[in-house]
Amino acid sequence: MMHDISDTALWVTVYRAMETARPDAIFRDPYAEHLAGERGRSIVDALPQVRDRAWTMIVRTAVFDELILDAVRVKQAELVV
Numbered sequence: 001m002m003h004d005i006s007d008t009a010l011w012v013t014v015y016r017a018m019e020t021a022r023p024d025a026i027f028r029d030p031y032a033e034h035l036a037g038e039r040g041r042s043i044v045d046a047l048p049q050v051r052d053r054a055w056t057m058i059v060r061t062a063v064f065d066e067l068i069l070d071a072v073r074v075k076q077a078e079l080v081v
Contacts, residue, residue: 001046010040015057026062
């Protein structure tokens with residue numbers, strides 16, 4: 001399953017890929033599927049409850065994406081960490 005903290009990024013990237021694949025997606029991430037890779041998919045597959053709860057992370061991701069876009073476009077942030 002998970003070996004270190006960086007695996008959580010792969011886990012979330014799988015959620016981004018899942019949302020991107022939906023015809024009514026609230027966001028699109030054309031890189032997510034590739035970035036998640038086999039490791040990300042194996043993490044999600046090993047945790048049976050995570051697919052049912054994916055919507056919570058997908059909504060959180062959409063909100064964070066909007067906050068970051070606002071910071072860059074409106075507030076003209078030059079760096080996002």
